[in-house]
Structures are given as C-alpha cells and as structure tokens.
C-alpha cells in the first residue's frame with residue numbers, strides 16, 4: 061500500500077486561459093504559475109501527481125494561425141490537425157513544467173517534472189466523427205459564427221452561454237500509447253504532465269503503425285483513462301467554475317457541494333450539464349468513482365484548488 065495518494069489533476073484548457081479577452085502566452089504563463097502553487101502543495105505533502113490538461117482554446121488558435129498563414133501566402137502549407145494538437149501539448153506542457161519546477165525549486169522539493177508527448181488510440185468508426193461536439197478556439201458572436209459557417213464551412217455552436225465556438229470531432233479514448241512510460245516515470249517519483257489536450261488522437265493501423273486523425277479527445281475522458289491505467293486514488297478536475305450547478309446560468313441556479321453517483325445520473329438525465337463542457341466532467345467523475353470503492357472526484361476552479369483540496373469548497377462526487 062502507498063502511504064501517500066496518487067493523484068490525477070485535470071486542468072481545463074479554458075481555465076488555463078483565465079481571461080478569454082487575453083489569450084496571450086504571457087497571460088497563460090501567469091495562470092500556470094498560480095496553478096503550480098496548489099499542485100506543489102500536493103507534491104510537497106508527498107503525493108504522486110500526474111497532470112492532464114485541456115487544449116480547446118489553444119489548439120483552435122494554432123489551427124487558426126496556420127489557416128490565416130495559408131490563406132495569405134500560398135507558400136505556407138496548412139498544418140494537419142494532429143500536428144497542431146502535438147504543438148498545443150508542447151506549448152502548454154512547457155508553461156506547466158516550467159511553473160511547477162519553479163515552485164519545487166523554491167520549496168526545496170527534489171523532484172523532476174517533464175511533459176510526455178502523448179498519443180491516444182481512438183476508433184476510426186467512433187460516432188464522434190459524425191457529430192462534432194468539442195469546442196475549440198476563441199468565442200464569437202452569433203453573427204460572426206454565422207459568417208464563419210457560411211464562408212469557411214465550420215460547424216459553430218453556442219458554448220455554455222459564453223459565445224459561439226468552432227466544433228470538432230471528439231472520439232472516445234481507448235488506450236494511451238505511452239502509458240507504460242508515464243507509469244514508470246510516476247513510479248520513479250517524477251511529476252508527469254501527460255495526455256495534454258486529451259492526447260493526440262491516433263488510429264492503430266497494425267504492425268506498430270499509428271496514424272493521427274483530426275479530432276480533439278476530451279481531456280476529462282483521458283483523465284479517467286489515465287486514472288484507471290495509473291491506479292490513481294484521487295481525481296481532481298480544475299476548471300473555470302468553483303462548483304458544479306444545476307439550472308446553470310438561470311435565475312434558479314443552485315451550486316452543489318457533494319453529489320452521489322445516483323444524483324449525477326439523475327441530473328445528467330435532466331440535462332443540467334452542457335455537452336462539451338460540464339457533461340464530460342460529470343461522466344468522468346462517474347467513471348472514476350465507479351471504478352473502485354472509496355474513490356472520489358473533486359471539481360473546482362483553478363483559483364480555489366487549495367481550498368477545494370482542503371475540503372472547504374468545490375463539488376465532490378462520491379459513490380454513495
């Protein structure tokens with residue numbers, strides 16, 4: 061038995077871009093540095109930490125940058141979507157590993173931190189390819205979204221009352237290609253950032269051949285997969301809201317502190333959680349708490365992570 065907990069922390073791509081009006085690398089690095097503090101607290105207490113992060117806004121921005129470059133000068137080739145996903149892993153992983161390392165050095169924690177470029181196997185026949193549900197990139201007004209749909213052929217949908225965003229396919233993760241390597245790094249006491257952006261989705265063509273596909277796997281789903289493969293005790297999902305709510309965004313909104321899995325099933329059935337944002341988090345929480353007795357999932361905001369971990373805020377999903 062391990063004395064200390066093995067924890068997967070899932071960081072939202074939107075939460076890492078705390079201010080949607082400031083999507084600069086500088087702003088993200090500032091958020092990463094703040095986020096590193098509660099993560100370092102957990103490491104300092106002796107816990108083993110695996111960090112998974114989203115990439116919705118960031119991969120959308122990388123894709124848009126290449127689209128603009130290709131449209132303005134034909135010498136610029138469009139970058140394929142899986143490669144853009146790989147770039148987003150490097151970009152966000154760099155910010156997180158630099159920030160976590162800084163915190164560990166300040167506190168005298170003698171551990172290494174590294175990002176593993178991670179591929180995730182998906183099924184090319186996954187129904188997710190027929191119905192794009194994953195929001196990527198920036199937020200637009202209804203008029204801007206309609207123009208983009210007409211001119212660029214994008215699928216644009218409203219995202220949780222925050223504006224319209226481009227939607228891409230989001231297949232289910234079946235396996236993590238680098239799982240054994242990630243596990244051995246954690247077993248050797250290193251802090252690992254892996255499965256970034258849900259992992260780069262690849263199709264297994266046999267004989268070791270993997271082929272990238274244009275999609276964004278939900279990082280909440282890969283967190284549950286990672287938690288299962290790494291034999292994790294606690295899953296913490298850090299996002300943009302302090303607590304999960306029912307009647308979200310309505311005058312009768314009610315924030316929830318503790319939820320049993322039966323209540324989660326009921327609220328999913330009643331449509332309280334938006335697809336592409338809160339719904340995958342709740343499904344992830346269910347998968348995790350149902351995977352073994354005593355497992356819990358905490359959902360809270362990046363800013364409230366410390367209080368959430370201390371049990372003072374957030375929404376905890378429990379088995380009974």
Ligand SMILES: Nc1ncnc2c1ncn2[C@@H]1O[C@H](COP(=O)(O)OP(=O)(O)O)[C@@H](O)[C@H]1O
Nearest residue numbers: 072073074075220299300304305308334337338
């Ligand atoms: N029932 C709900 N309770 C709380 N937040 C909700 C709910 N339904 C939708 N949301 C939205 O989900 C968002 C979190 O999802 P998302 O932005 O995809 O997270 P991240 O990128 O941080 O993983 C919240 O900021 C909120 O706008």
Ligand SMILES: NC(=O)OP(=O)(O)O
Nearest residue numbers: 073114115116257279
């Ligand atoms: N890949 C992913 O789930 O990204 P977000 O956390 O930004 O939605």
